[in-house]
Amino acid sequence: MPFFQQRRSRGGPALVFMMVVGFAVQAVPSLAADDSDRVFTQKPEVAPSQLRGQAKEPAKLNPEPGKLAQGPAPTWIWGAKLDTRYFLRKEFSGDAKAAWLKATCDNRMALFLNGKRLAQSQEWEAPVELDVRDLLRPGLNELVAQVDNEGGSAGFALKLVMTMPDGSTRYVVSDASWTAADRRSAKTGAAVQTFGTMGVAPWNDVFSKPTGLASTTRDVFELLPGFQVERIFTVPRETLGSWVSITVDNKGRLIASDQGDKGLCRITPAPLGSDQPTKVERLDVKITGAHGLLYAFDSLYLSVNGGPGSGLYRARDTDGDDQFDEVVKLADLPGAGEHGPHGLRLSHDGKSILVVCGNHTKLPAIVHEGGVPHDWSEDHLLPRQWDANGHARGILAPGGYIAKTDPDGKSFEIISSGYRNAYDFDLNNEGELFAYDSDMEWDIGMPWYRPTRVVHATDGSEFGWRSGTGKWPTSYLDSLPPMLNIGPGSPVGVTFGYGTKFPAKYQKALYILDWTFGTIRALHLEPDGASYQAKSEEFVSRTPLPLTDATIGSDGAFYFTIGGRGTHSELFRVTYVGNEPTDRADATDPRFAELRALRRSLEQYHHRAADPAKAVAFALPYLGHADRFIRFAARIALEHQDVALWEKQVLAEPSPEALMTGLVGLARTGNKSLQPDMIKALNRLDFTALDEAKQLDLLRTWSLVFLRMGAPDPELASRLAKQFDRDFPAKSERLNRALADMLVYLKSPTIAAKLIALMKQERGAETTESADLLSRNPGYGGTIARMQANRPDAQKIHYAFALRNLREGWTLDERKFYFQWLETARKWSGGASYLGFINNIDKDAFENASEAERLAVEAAGARKPFQIKDLPKPKGPGQHWDLQAVLSLSPERLSGRNFAQGQKMFSAARCVVCHRFGGEGGATGPDLTQAAGRFSLKDLTEAIVEPSKVVSDQYRATVIATSSGKVHTGRVVNESDKAITLVVDPEDPTKVVEIPKTDVDEQAPSKVSLMPDKLLDPLNQNEVLDLLAYLLSRGEANDPMFRK
Structure with missing residues (x-):
């Protein structure tokens, strides 16, 4: 180990850890360029570092x-x-x-x-x-x-x-x-x-403002004992860009790509322990923007976003001059930006290329059946809301995916799906694949937030990402759970440590990189049944350290890049200079090998088998296996075969686990005519007698039977509601969430009262993120720190989210509490979409309340009434519009109308103050969204210009004369044994009068509508026609009345 001996002669590993106080005085790297800025050289330098967890001695500050x-x-x-x-x-x-x-x-x-x-x-x-x-x-x-x-x-x-x-x-x-x-x-x-x-907006006084985060020494690496970091190259951004991907070629050199338009570079790292410089060559190749690089089959493969077009490319040296003179686009991978195609890997058998794609990437043009069955769907029991800020709106299953293709990229197979935006992945020595998926940081504080996670991506796997509120809970048996939740961050590079000259433990580790918090974690995997579990250890961190990618060099060093999004970019390497042996370690782990082998045997049938009957016979016995990964693999094997070969066996299964697993497969692939038999089979299971895991499986199985085969009839819904109601609330939060969703779906008459009671309880204990971690990115971390100081109650938000769909079964007091609780929830801190989600929950719940409940809730002050500060003005000139004047306008003139103008006139004529239309407006009058289904043009016009001619009892005002001589006119919104409450101003439901019944002298219905007349008079002919068309359109801008 000549390098280790040389380092010892300079003072040994102590030099690695004793450069803390002086960390700020790094010399500017000596960077030389020649050959017209195409070749650069730079000598490595040991980066300032300290031992991880080492107490930070305060510097001697003078002046203070x-x-x-x-x-x-x-x-x-x-x-x-x-x-x-x-x-x-x-x-x-x-x-x-x-x-x-x-x-x-x-x-x-x-x-x-x-x-x-x-x-x-x-x-x-x-x-x-x-x-x-x-x-x-x-x-x-x-x-x-x-x-x-x-x-x-x-x-x-x-x-x-x-x-x-x-x-x-x-x-x-x-x-x-x-x-x-x-x-x-x-x-x-x-x-x-x-x-x-200092103090001026938008920055305010950042020099004195406390962050609330732990202090972190900047620009100093925190390392484990015996490791050191060297800065190999500082990337000149104007010339070489900002590097986001890196790989090793067939000669042991590194190749890196800029995220933007600066192309590729080839790096020959300085030999370990030498004084020679690193050589960086800017390659003369017409390609850039690669998020994934792989050298295989004597070619460089590139997964490209933007630039020449999103897709899989191949670059080759066809004339032997050590330059890539041929670049071919092998396949379109339609997607762009940071959610398109990303990392590349060679398959374990060395025959295929694997690529991971973010959730904005469409499927390749040619996708063969195999791996993941193509029967994916959203599968939400209750309606999903899209992200409140519009991110990923309209993007459906399968979401992000990992695909396998041949060396020529001619056809693809989806081997794993349900990701948000995994940037990279790697395979262990047995060919098992592990990916690092991203979170949606805007969801923080909501029950559907999923932290960044590392998954064991087995063949055919599904990990349940769905857009907006639709992320699947990890308990869903038609998906697989993560191997390890990491927390907030931005996943980037992933690599195993095979080939490093590290101690054995770190050779076998899986390394994952986090761009946001500047942390490389070493995951130490252990077999766990047919899958794995892992423990995380921070390996390298620094503030700032915008990590992008990592690879293992042929020299046994761990190379990593920083940069991305046009930021300052550098290349570093980690080496071990300690005393532990670094001989090549045997990564084989025989524990649970037979279960992994069994799972892989089942995965061999994740396609339409040449002998389907043989595949079915092999898979069926494992539907009820104790290991979730084996059950999952067995079901996927069956879903690839003809349903007729296995439906009867599944329906007759005596094992609850086998029955539920098999019925999920039938729900996803079978004919809807099977539903009665599937319901009979599920009726054999006693929910109360099952353990919690099986209860969750049963709820999900029922859900899929309804979602894929058809909704239950009223009798079945009522019976199941009574059955599940006996076990609600349960002891665990996750089971309560699942039961709440099911009972709301089944329209349980008791679920509103039970959920409101739970929402009134004190919140339980909650975990928080490490202040040390958050301090590594004060911007993003500060948001999370502030949220933790005012954390939302995600469990109760889930209950509110479910209840928003329930139309009946409420008392008025329950409705009032619900909307008051939402107002409390608005004061909590969450991600960027938090408040928008709360507002959308409120909007849906209000829409699903009855019109009488809406008015009563607003009249009670439980919800702020609809307000519009400045009503638009009609252009005019107006006229007196009576019934005959409006009807004299030719009906043919209700074509070619202007939807936006009609919407504007709905406000200009003050309709919006009292009436809802398309989910917006006041609550004192009837909702007019479906007016076209109830009124002809004549009836609608008459209701507008002669509002007192016909008044529905539901909206008729009441006149009350009191014994004290006062007369009150308004709508009754509440009546008890002791008092009557009236809304007396139709434009402001908070203006109410409560009259003791002992003071009521006379009470009678009013003959005059609360709605004023002459509302159309300020409008001209076109404005009246646009308003009528708008009211008759049900809010559909593409209605034929608006075709030009």
């Missing part, structure tokens, strides 16, 4: 950082154009005995003092603080900030406090005296523009 709060306030500055990179420069006298600096930038900065790199930052919310006394020199000093913006506001702020030899304090702050240049080498610069001093 507290003095930063004194003296002049820094000014936010930038160059002339907000979208341009600048080098901001300031010269000052530095004859000081102590100095402390604080700086921040929206969005990115690299800070230099007298040519030495101090730090870099990508989070303006987390200013950099540094002791810079050792870099000051007598006489003239120079501060340079390389600043970049990612759109929107831009600003840089800095404050330097120095203690002078005589004890006085001197300050240097960012202000109008700084200059800005577009090149670092520029001798002079232009004047900067200023945006106000």
Whole structure:
């Protein structure tokens, strides 16, 4: 181990861990370029690091950082154009005995003092603080900030406090005296523009604002004992871009791709332990934007987003000059951006290429049956809401997927599905596949939030991602659970440690990279039945560290890149310099080998078998196996075969688990004529007698029988509701969620009262994310930290989400509490879509209440009534519109109308104040959305211009004369033994009068409608016609009346 011996002669591994206080004074990497900026060289340097978990000794601060709060306030500055990179420069006298600096930038900065790199930052919310006394020199000093913006506001702020030899304090702050240049080498610069001093919006006072997060030393790696990190190459962004994928070619060199338009690079890393430089060549190949790279079959395969078009490409060297002169698009993978096609791997047998695709990627043009059966669906028992901010709206199953294709990309097979946006995956020594899937951070705080997760992606697997609120619970037996939930973050590269010169434990580990929190985790896998379990250990972290990809070099080092989204990019490598043996480890683990072998035997039938009867005979006995992964594989094998070969055996299954697993398969692939027999079979199972896992399976099985085969008739629904009601509420939250959904679906008459009672209870204990982890990304982490301080009650939100669908079975008090509870929920903190989801739940629930309940709820102040601040004005000129005048307009003129204008007139004529239409509007009058189904044109016109001619008893006002001589007119919204409550203003349901019955002298229905007349009079002819067409359209903009 010559490198290890050389490192020891320099002071041993202690050097790796003793560079904490001086972390800010890294030298600027020596980067050389030649051959017209096509070849670059750079010598490796050991990066500052400390032992993970090592107590951080406070630096000896002189002057104290507290003095930063004194003296002049820094000014936010930038160059002339907000979208341009600048080098901001300031010269000052530095004859000081102590100095402390604080700086921040929206969005990115690299800070230099007298040519030495101090730090870099990508989070303006987390200013950099540094002791810079050792870099000051007598006489003239120079501060340079390389600043970049990612759109929107831009600003840089800095404050330097120095203690002078005589004890006085001197300050240097960012202000109008700084200059800005577009090149670092520029001798002079232009004047900067200023945006106000610290405290001005939009940044406010980030220098003094507490983050609420644990402090984290910036730009210092935290490592495990014996490991070190070297900076191999600093990527010049203007020339080589920002690297997001990396692989090893057939000669042991690395190949990296820019996310944007800067193409590919080939890297020959400096030999371990040498003083030689790393060589980086910019390849002359017409391809870029690869999120996945793989060298196989004497070719470079690329999974490309954007650039030349989303798809799978192959680059080859056809003339032997060591350059890729041929680039061919093998297959379209329709998808783009960061949710398109991503990582690539060679299959375990070396015959196929595997690719993982995000949920915005459509299926390839040619997909053969095999792996995942093509019978996927959304399968939601209750209606789904799309994301409140519109993300992934309309995207349906199968969601993200992993596909297998031949070396020429001619045909594909989907081997795993139900992902949100897994960026990468890898295979272990047995060919088992593991993927790292992303979360939807906007969902944080909601019951459907799923953290980032690592899954064991067996053949045919389904992991239940569905858009919006539709993510499947992990208990669904038609899906598989994650191997390990990680938490919030942004999954990127994945690789096993095979081939590293690490201790055995770390050679066998699965490494997963998190872009957001700058953390590489080592997952230590252990066989667990036919699958695996894992324990996570933080391997490498730093703030900031926007990780993108990793690979194992031919030299046994662990290489990883940072960058992405146009950010500063670098290449690092991890080596082991400790004392433990690094001999090649045997990754074989014989534990549970027979179960994994059995599962893989079943997976051999995940296609239409040459002998279907043989496949069915092999799979059927394992439908009730104790291992969930084996049951799943057996069902998928059956779903690929003719249903007629196995339906009778499933229906006769005596084992509850086998019966439910088999019935799920029949629901997904069988004919609807099987439903009566399936219901009879399910009726044999006693829900109460089952354990919780089987109860969840039974609820899901019933759900799929209804969703795929047809809804239950009223008699069955009533019987099942009574059966499940006996066991609700249950002891566990996940079973209560499943029962709540089922009982709402079955229209249980008791479920409203039971769920409201649960919503009134105190919340249970909840887990929180590590403050240390969150501090690594103060922007994203700060959002989560604030949420944890005001955490939503996800369990109760689930109950509210289910109840929004229930139309009947409520008391008025229950309705009132429900909407009051939603108002409380609005005060909690969640992800970006949290408040939108709460508002949409409220909207659905209000829509599903009766019109009388809507008015009563608003009158009681339990829900804010519909309000529109500024009603639009009609163009006019108006006229007096009586029934004859409106009907005299030719009916033919109700064609070619303007939907948007009709919608506007619904507000201009004040209809919207009292009436709902298409889910919007007041609640004091009837909902007019379905008016076309109840009224002819004549009847509708008469109701508008002569509102008192015919008044429905449901909406008729009541006149009450009191013994004190007062007369009140309004709609009765509540009547008890003691009092009558009237809404007296149809335009404001909160204006109510409560009259004691002892004070009622006379009560009679009003002969006059609460609806005023002459509402059409301000409108001209076209406006009246557009309004009538709108009212008759049921809110459908594509109604024939609006065709031009």
